[in-house]
Structures are given as C-alpha cells and as structure tokens.
Amino acid sequence: xxxxxxxxxxxxxxxxxxxxxxxxxxxxxxxxxxxxxxxxxxxxxxxxxxxxxxxxxxxxxxxxxxxxxxxxxxxxxxxxxxxxxxxxxxxxxxxxxxxxxxxxxxxxxxxxxxxxxxxxxxxxxxxxxxxxxxxxxxxxxxxxxxxxxxxxxxxxxxxxxxxxxxxxxxxxxxxxxxxxxxxxxxxxxxxxxxxxxxxxxxxxxxxxxxxxxxxxxxxxxxxxxxxxxxxxxxxxxxxxxxxxxxxxxxxxxxxxxxxxxx
Amino acid sequence: xxxxxxxxxxxxxxxxxxxxxxxxxxxxxxxxxxxxxxxxxxxxxxxxxxxxxxxxxxxxxxxxxxxxxxxxxxxxxxxxxxxxxxxxxxxxxxxxxxxxxxxxxxxxxxxxxxxxxxxxxxxxxxxxxxxxxxxxxxxxxxxxxxxxxxxxxxxxxxxxxxxxxxxxxxxxxxxxxxxxxxxxxxxxxxxxxxxxxxxxxxxxxxxxxxxxxxxxxxxxxxxxxxxxxxxxxxxxxxxxxxxxxxxxxxxxxxxxxxxxxxxxxxxxxxxxxxxxxxxxxxxxxxxxxxxx
Numbered sequence: 243x244x245x246x247x248x249x250x251x252x253x254x255x256x257x258x259x260x261x262x263x264x265x266x267x268x269x270x271x272x273x274x275x276x277x278x279x280x281x282x283x284x285x286x287x288x289x290x291x292x293x294x295x296x297x298x299x300x301x302x303x304x305x306x307x308x309x310x311x312x313x314x315x316x317x318x319x320x321x322x323x324x325x326x327x328x329x330x331x332x333x334x335x336x337x338x339x340x341x342x343x344x345x346x347x348x349x350x351x352x353x354x355x356x357x358x359x360x361x362x363x364x365x366x367x368x369x370x371x372x373x374x375x376x377x378x379x380x381x382x383x384x385x386x387x388x389x390x391x392x393x394x395x396x397x398x399x400x401x402x403x404x405x406x407x408x409x410x411x412x413x414x415x416x417x418x419x420x421x422x423x424x425x426x427x428x429x430x431x432x433x434x435x436x437x438x439x440x441x442x443x444x445x446x447x448x449x450x451x452x453x454x455x456x457x458x459x460x461x462x463x464x465x466x467x468x469x470x471x472x473x474x475x476x477x478x479x480x481x482x483x484x485x486x487x488x489x490x491x492x493x494x495x496x497x498x499x500x501x502x503x504x
Numbered sequence: 505x506x507x508x509x510x511x512x513x514x515x516x517x518x519x520x521x522x523x524x525x526x527x528x529x530x531x532x533x534x535x536x537x538x539x540x541x542x543x544x545x546x547x548x549x550x551x552x553x554x555x556x557x558x559x560x561x562x563x564x565x566x567x568x569x570x571x572x573x574x575x576x577x578x579x580x581x582x583x584x585x586x587x588x589x590x591x592x593x594x595x596x597x598x599x600x601x602x603x604x605x606x607x608x609x610x611x612x613x614x615x616x617x618x619x620x621x622x623x624x625x626x627x628x629x630x631x632x633x634x635x636x637x638x639x640x641x642x643x644x645x646x647x648x649x650x651x652x653x654x655x656x657x658x659x660x661x662x663x664x665x666x667x668x669x670x671x672x673x674x675x676x677x678x679x680x681x682x683x684x685x686x687x688x689x690x691x692x693x694x695x696x697x698x699x700x701x702x703x704x705x706x707x708x709x710x711x712x713x714x715x716x717x718x719x720x721x722x723x724x725x726x727x728x729x730x731x732x733x734x735x736x737x738x739x740x741x742x743x744x745x746x747x748x749x750x751x752x753x754x755x756x757x758x759x760x761x762x763x764x765x766x767x768x769x770x771x772x773x774x775x776x777x778x779x780x781x782x783x784x785x786x787x788x789x790x791x792x793x794x795x796x
Contacts, residue, residue, distance in 0.1 A: 245590060245593070245594055245598065245695070246594070246598075248590045249590055249591050249594045249604070252587050252590070252591055252666075253591075253604065253607055253608075255587075255663070256607070256608070256611040256663065256666060256667065257607065257611065259619060259622035259623060259626055259663065260610075260611065260614055260618075260619075260622065262622065262625070262626065262632055263618065263621075263622045263625070266625070315519075316519050316520040316523055317520065319516045319517070319519055319520060320516065320517050320519075320520035320521075322513075322516045323512075323513045323514070323515075323516035323517030323520075324513075324517075325513070326512055326513030326516070327513040327514070327517060328513075331513060331514065331517060334521065335517060335520070335521065338521060338524040338525070338528070338529070339524070341528070342524075342528050344717055344720060345720070345724075346720060346721060346723075346724025346725065346741065347724070348724050348726060348741050348744060348745060348761070349532075349535075349724070349761055349765070350528070350531075351748075352535060352744065352745075352748045352757065352758070352761060353528075353531035353532050353534065353535045354527065354531050355748055356531060356534050356535050356538055356754065356758070357527070357530065357531040357534055359754075360534060372527060373527075375523065375527070376523075376524070376527045376528050379520060379523065379524065380524075383520070408512075433613055437613070437615050437616060439616055439617055439727070440727065444745075444748060453615065453616070453617050456615075456617050456618070456621075457617055460617065460620075460621055460624075460731065468618075468621055469625075472615065472618040472621060472622070475614075475615045475618060476614050476615070476618065479610070479613040479614055479615070480610055480613075482613070483606070483609055483610060483613055487606070
C-alpha cells in the first residue's frame with residue numbers, strides 16, 4: 243500500500259495549488275497568505291463588474307465556438323474517410339496530425355505568424371480561429387482514431403446489402419455510431435481553444451481573449467481578482483469535462499442497451 | 505468494390521488534409537525559408553544566407569539560454585516521468601479508478617496560466633509556503649529563493665505537464681498484459697523488480713516517447729521561465745518569441761527555432777542510445793511490429 247500512498251501524494255501535489263487558488267478567491271482581504279481572515283465574495287463582485295473582462299470572455303467563447311464547429315466538420319469528414327482509407331492514406335493523416343501535437347506551441351505560433359504576414363492577412367479573430375483549428379483538429383482525429391479502431395465496417399456493408407443508399411447508410415448507421423465520440427471530441431476542441439495562450443499571443447493582433455487578459459493582469463500585479471477569475475475558469479473546465487464524460491457515459495449505456503436487445 | 509471506397513475516402517479526407525497542409529506544413533516550410541533571409545531596419549529581405557544560423561551558434565547568449573532550456577527540460581522531464589510511472593502503474597494494474605483518472609483530467613484541463621499564477625502565489629515571499637515555514641519556526645525570514653529560481657520553474661513545469669505525461673504512460677503501459685506482471689510476481693519478483701525486469705523493457709519505447717514529448721513541451725515552454733525564473737530563467741523559447749515581437753529579427757528567430765528543433769532531435773537520439781546501451785530499450789522485433 244506504499245504505492246497507494248505515493249499515488250495519492252502525487253494527486254495531492256497536482257490538486258493543492260488549485261484548491262489554494264479557490265480558497266483565496268473567497269478571502270476577505272487582498273492578502274494571499276495564512277491565517278485566513280474570513281470569507282467574502284468581494285472579488286467575484288469585482289469580476290462581474292469588470293467590462294473588459296466580460297468582453298474578453300465573450301471573445302474567447304466566440305473563438306472556441308467557431309473552433310469547435312470547424313474542427314467538428316473537418317474532423318467528422320476525416321473520421322469517415324479513415325474508415326475507407328488504405329494504409330497510405332491513414333499514415334498521411336497520422337503524420338499530419340501527430341507532428342503538430344509533438345511540437346511546442348511556440349513553433350506553431352511563429353510559423354502561422356510568418357504565413358499571415360507573408361500573405362498580408364490582417365491579424366484578427368479570424369486568424370485566431372484558424373490557428374486554434376490547427377491545434378484542435380489533430381487532437382480530435384487522434385481521439386477519434388481510438389474509437390474508429392472498434393468500428394465494424396461490416397455494419398456499413400450490411401446496410402448497403404439490405405438496399406440502403408450510401409447517404410442512408412451514412413445517416414442511419416455510420417453517423418449515429420461515431421456521433422457521441424465526435425461530439426465529445428468537439429467539446430475537447432472547445433476546451434483546448436478556450437485555454438490556448440501561446441499560439442494566440444502571436445496571431446491575435448490587437449484582439450484580447452480571456453487567457454490574454456489574464457496574462458496582462460498577471461504581468462501588471464498580483465491581484466486577488468485573478469484568483470476569482472481562475473476559480474471561475476476552473477469550474478468552467480470541470481463543467482465542460484463533465485459534459486464530455488456524460489456523453490461518453492450515455493453512449494456506453496445505450497451501447498449496452500442495444501446489445502441486450504439484439 | 506475496393507477502388508470506389510477509397511475514392512470516397514480520399515474525397516472525405518481532403519478538407520482536413522488540405523487544412524493541415526495550408527496552415528501547418530506550408531507555414532513550417534515558410535519558417536524554414538525565412539531562416540535564410542535577412543532583416544534590415546525591420547524589413548525582411550529575401551536572401552540565401554547562413555548568417556542567422558552562424559550568428560546564433562557564435563552568440564554566447566544563445567548557448568547560455570539553450571543550455572538552460574536543455575537542463576530545465578531534462579531535469580523536469582525526468583522527474584515528471586518518475587512521478588508519472590507509479591500513477592500510471594496504479595491506474596493500469598491496480599485499480600482502474602475513475603475518480604483518480606478524472607482528478608488527473610481536471611488538472612490537465614485547468615488553465616495553463618492559472619497554474620503558473622498559482623505557483624507564483626504559493627512560492628512568493630508573502631506566499632503560502634513561506635507563511636507556513638515562518639509560523640512553524642523553520643525559518644526566521646521569508647525565503648526569497650523559492651520564487652524566481654530554477655526550482656520554481658521546475659516545480660511549476662512538473663505540475664503543468666505531469667497530467668499529460670501520466671496519460672502517455674497509461675497508454676504505453678496498457679499495451680502490456682497484467683498476466684506478465686502477475687507471472688513475474690508469482691516467480692518471486694518484488695514489485696520494483698517486476699517493474700524493471702518485465703514492464704520497463706516491454707514499455708521502453710512508449711516510456712521514451714513519453715519522456716521525449718514531455719521534454720519537447722517543457723524545453724519549448726517560455727512562459728513559465730519568464731514568469732517564475734527571474735534573470736536565471738531565460739530559455740531559447742523566450743529568445744525566439746522575443747524575435748517575433750514587432751521590433752524583432754524574424755529570420756534570426758526562425759533560424760533559432762530550427763536550431764532548437766535540431767537540439768530536440770539530437771536529444772532524442774541520445775536518450776535512445778543511452779536506453780540501448782543500458783539494455784532498457786530493445787529494438788522491436790518484426791513480429792511485434794506487425795501488430796502495431
């Protein structure tokens with residue numbers, strides 16, 4: 243049981259800073275140290291009253307929404323392609339997806355900056371979305387790959403043999419089978435975009451996303467306001483993760499249910 | 505039958521492939537081309553010179569920050585892997601605990617900047633760690649070296665990349681059947697013995713992969729050293745990033761990015777060589793390769 247102790251100590255190390263941030267977001271004084279002087283919601287009130295912060299949040303939600311949508315469309319097509327491609331096609335997709343994941347954000351960020359500069363594209367919300375899709379699409383395809391390995395192509399063939407058209411097979415057999423994983427992966431893409439900072443800092447121009455706003459605050463001063471923003475961001479991440487988990491959970495339950503029916 | 509299927513496949517894959525080519529492959533190539541251009545009074549001039557590479561290689565600053573980045577990378581990636589292995593082992597062989605898995609995912613998805621900020625407040629002179637040490641009477645005056653030191657950078661980077669590394673370790677250990685471990689234990693191996701003599705050799709490639717990915721991420725991270733490293737914290741990443749600000753020398757930054765890339769590849773081969781020399785990494789047998 244030494245192992246269990248080690249594992250929980252490591253988990254404590256991972257969670258402790260987050261717990262402390264949340265704890266001090268409720269601190270009644272600006273001090274960031276013990277003893278704890280009492281609970282207060284003053285920092286949350288200040289966050290809600292901050293208009294700049296609100297517009298940065300809206301910007302981040304917009305960017306993440308578009309990123310998830312574009313990633314979902316491109317990724318869904320690529321996932322369907324995956325089922326039909328030979329070794330060579332799959333290898334090409336893999337190389338294109340695994341390389342950006344294995345590179346630091348800095349490299350991707352400066353490359354895109356060079357592209358936009360060379361093509362005289364004005365840096366804007368659009369360039370942020372384009373860049374975020376470069377990061378999110380590989381993650382979605384890698385996540386889909388694990389699901390598609392379990393996909394039984396004979397289901398599609400059976401549907402065609404029974405007289406369904408290509409479109410019918412797609413709509414009634416293939417898509418329902420891969421949709422839950424696709425949606426969960428798109429939520430992942432949303433989360434990646436919402437938190438992205440390094441690449442954004444190169445391609446954002448004068449736009450300010452939430453992480454960029456937090457960054458400018460962090461550089462200026464240590465203010466307890468950041469604790470409140472951080473706690474809200476953390477709760478938001480947990481909610482996103484929970485939704486993705488719920489979709490996966492429901493999928494597993496429906497899969498089990500359909501198996502018992504047949 | 506086979507031909508039309510793969511025809512539709514290519515058509516469906518085309519948008520994603522095209523997207524990655526236009527926005528990933530082309531920009532990477534342009535960055536490479538840029539590294540041979542020159543910058544004169546903030547204007548970038550097409551050329552074919554090696555001066556960006558040569559100037560970087562002959563600059564003491566470049567070497568200082570690169571060695572700093574490599575050291576931070578090697579130390580933190582090693583510690584991260586050492587911490588990730590017991591957690592991965594526990595998740596794969598002892599208990600498929602959903603609670604632990606989701607706690608790890610939550611930390612992975614908690615904001616990058618928030619975690620940097622958290623460690624700044626924890627390690628500051630009026631921060632939580634110093635307050636506890638003062639109250640416990642262990643120190644008389646706040647310890648200043650916690651913040652703005654290599655120690656601060658390392659502990660924060662470990663915290664940021666450990667969840668990612670754990671997931672990589674879990675996926676590489678998942679390929680090794682529990683039966684093998686059980687057999688070793690039945691034959692009298694201690695838990696650690698079973699790990700080093702059964703799991704490690706079989707999972708070596710995956711573990712080296714986890715180490716290298718963590719190394720690349722950590723060595724390329726310039727935000728953490730900038731926020732927590734003080735004057736000792738400058739790394740190649742920060743040097744490169746600064747070149748791409750408005751007044752910087754983009755071609756020089758591009759050359760330095762590719763030099764950093766080469767360094768990572770060199771380290772990969774060094775780690776693999778070290779693994780082979782110590783017998784931990786074995787070349788995969790062809791029979792095994794067919795299954796991969």
